[in-house]
Amino acid sequence: MPKLNNSSDPLALQTDVLILGGGPAGAWAALAAAEAGARVVLADKGYLGTSGATAPSNTGTWCVAPGENRQQNVDQRWQRTSGLGDKRWMLRSVDRTYENLLKLAEWGYPFPHDEDGKLYIANLRGPDYMAFMRRRVLRAGVTVLDHHPALELYSDGDAITGAAGLDRQRNRDWRVDAKAVVLATGGCAFGERILGGSTLTGDGYLMAAEAGASLSGMEFTGKYTLAPHGSSLNKGLPFRWATFYREDGTPILDSTGAPLSNGIGEREKEIVNAMIEAPVFAKLDMADPALQGWLRQGQPNCFTPYDRMGVDPFSDLFRVTFKAEGTVRGTGGIRVATSDCGTDVVGLYVAGDAASREHLTGAVSGGGAVNSSWAIASGWWSGQGAADYAKHQESRRFGAISRPLGEAGLRPASSLKTGLTPKDVIESVRAEVIPLDKNYYRNGTGLLASRDRVEAVWRDVRDHLSAEGLDRVRSREAASIVASGRWSLTAALARQESRGMHRRTDFKASNDALTRNIILTGVDSIRVSGETESRKDLAS
Amino acid sequence: MIEIISAGRCVECDICVKVCPANVFDTTDGLPVIARQDDCQTCYLCEIYCPTDALYVAEQADGPTGITEAEVEDRGLFGVYTRALGWRRGKPGGSELDTTHYLRVAQV
Numbered sequence: 001m002p003k004l005n006n007s008s009d010p011l012a013l014q015t016d017v018l019i020l021g022g023g024p025a026g027a028w029a030a031l032a033a034a035e036a037g038a039r040v041v042l043a044d045k046g047y048l049g050t051s052g053a054t055a056p057s058n059t060g061t062w063c064v065a066p067g068e069n070r071q072q073n074v075d076q077r078w079q080r081t082s083g084l085g086d087k088r089w090m091l092r093s094v095d096r097t098y099e100n101l102l103k104l105a106e107w108g109y110p111f112p113h114d115e116d117g118k119l120y121i122a123n124l125r126g127p128d129y130m131a132f133m134r135r136r137v138l139r140a141g142v143t144v145l146d147h148h149p150a151l152e153l154y155s156d157g158d159a160i161t162g163a164a165g166l167d168r169q170r171n172r173d174w175r176v177d178a179k180a181v182v183l184a185t186g187g188c189a190f191g192e193r194i195l196g197g198s199t200l201t202g203d204g205y206l207m208a209a210e211a212g213a214s215l216s217g218m219e220f221t222g223k224y225t226l227a228p229h230g231s232s233l234n235k236g237l238p239f240r241w242a243t244f245y246r247e248d249g250t251p252i253l254d255s256t257g258a259p260l261s262n263g264i265g266e267r268e269k270e271i272v273n274a275m276i277e278a279p280v281f282a283k284l285d286m287a288d289p290a291l292q293g294w295l296r297q298g299q300p301n302c303f304t305p306y307d308r309m310g311v312d313p314f315s316d317l318f319r320v321t322f323k324a325e326g327t328v329r330g331t332g333g334i335r336v337a338t339s340d341c342g343t344d345v346v347g348l349y350v351a352g353d354a355a356s357r358e359h360l361t362g363a364v365s366g367g368g369a370v371n372s373s374w375a376i377a378s379g380w381w382s383g384q385g386a387a388d389y390a391k392h393q394e395s396r397r398f399g400a401i402s403r404p405l406g407e408a409g410l411r412p413a414s415s416l417k418t419g420l421t422p423k424d425v426i427e428s429v430r431a432e433v434i435p436l437d438k439n440y441y442r443n444g445t446g447l448l449a450s451r452d453r454v455e456a457v458w459r460d461v462r463d464h465l466s467a468e469g470l471d472r473v474r475s476r477e478a479a480s481i482v483a484s485g486r487w488s489l490t491a492a493l494a495r496q497e498s499r500g501m502h503r504r505t506d507f508k509a510s511n512d513a514l515t516r517n518i519i520l521t522g523v524d525s526i527r528v529s530g531e532t533e534s535r536k537d538l539a540s
Numbered sequence: 541m542i543e544i545i546s547a548g549r550c551v552e553c554d555i556c557v558k559v560c561p562a563n564v565f566d567t568t569d570g571l572p573v574i575a576r577q578d579d580c581q582t583c584y585l586c587e588i589y590c591p592t593d594a595l596y597v598a599e600q601a602d603g604p605t606g607i608t609e610a611e612v613e614d615r616g617l618f619g620v621y622t623r624a625l626g627w628r629r630g631k632p633g634g635s636e637l638d639t640t641h642y643l644r645v646a647q648v
Binding site for chain 2: 045046047049050051052055056058060109110111112113114115120122123125127128129131132146147168169193194195196197198199228230231232237240264290291293294295296297298299300301303304305307308309310
């Protein structure tokens, strides 16, 4: 077998639309931009087809057919957003998602049939879905660059003009001049070992903020999902049929004295409380034999840990843990400023978990359905928006006057500091934003102390962290994780109330005056502002 | 995380090098190698893309378990997830048999 070339000649391309990220949002953006007639390059940190949180998993979508009381469905869902949802965005996302799911069916994606023999399009099996999307994207003529992590954006001072990064399997730099860029880089998992977590390091947030884009909802990072202890399987669904115990088999009782069961939804908090005290064990013994079969066949990835451990989860006790999910199943991200998913920065678009999802799901998690629909809808709109914008930039010249925007982790403010490693940086941030007793339950004193510690790490990174060659990917990931943690803590301090997944023990109730988004602008110096009115520029 | 590349099963196609989203593997003149094990996110996708069921990802995400190839072979664990999905020889299959819609009805 031949070895890969180790060419040091940089790759230089010019295109209309550059998409960063190869999960579902990036794939849909690529298809929409190509359909609109744009030349499209998609660069992914990993591999289009396996990257991101969707590919290893199995996800429902928020799928409501026209005529199935869509408005009523949106109204019901809106009640769960604790006032932060925007019904117009919700309705148009449902509509766009449905249209695109029908496209998938027309294109031949092998959906299952329901018990009535009807095609069931409300669920997508991650590996199959993303393998299918890869083939469609390639067939649409998109140039796909796998294993090409982006390091930074370029700007000519007026607009975004492209991005640069590293071809990590050939150890060479790349730069793509583009008339528009779509960030579909996913959320930030803060280094948690969850499905998709290794590539989801918040890179897009840092790149966007360096360009001047705002972030919104970064305080909503308090979402955790149960998993077999030590595993990567942050999938809540099987725990619907779980009962919970201490190690010796004693049932754990809830606040009313009844044995704890059903680990998703309302009971989650009780399990968290139990886990803060001592290890928690579970078995899925509420699933009858028919359900066991459906679980195994429908959610086979959930059973990989048990089968490999040699545990029968339907009868044996196994230890469970809560996996932190950052902004992946949280809702914060880059603020969406226009109806075509433009950001506050000209020429820069955003899709999927890289974007704030507050307008769809508010302060509660969009994991499981809303986020996957948002990836489809926002991917589509951002691709179209970027292609339309690019069409109007025919005369734009590339190159000469563009400059790179990357700072932290790439171009330190002062000298290098030995002993400062990306791994240590990430561990320091994790110590503040992962533990249940710091981040599931929050309070002002604790948040302030965490913010100060993360602030110190940030200053170190800003001033001293840098790397050469391939190591730039890791130093930039570390910079993105510490920046994301710092934004999250800043927003959590600003929201002096409890709302959805933001639980303040010092402000247990929600405050009507805070029924608004907390918007952050700036990388080193962070400006906090609120948005009271919902977006005015929504066209459709 | 990824622990085993079976020399007996591997055909040196290097698909795992290509598809791993975390860039865990490297090519060599022979078998691919696990070059950056700690970057593995335990997503099992390399296993299903492998056309010869030559890879084994252990269930512990934080560090290796030390399981041996002989044990994986004895317990029939090579390709077990691939078969559960209905993928074959590294190609998708089986999504049309997904039973998740029954779970959605039952979970309410």
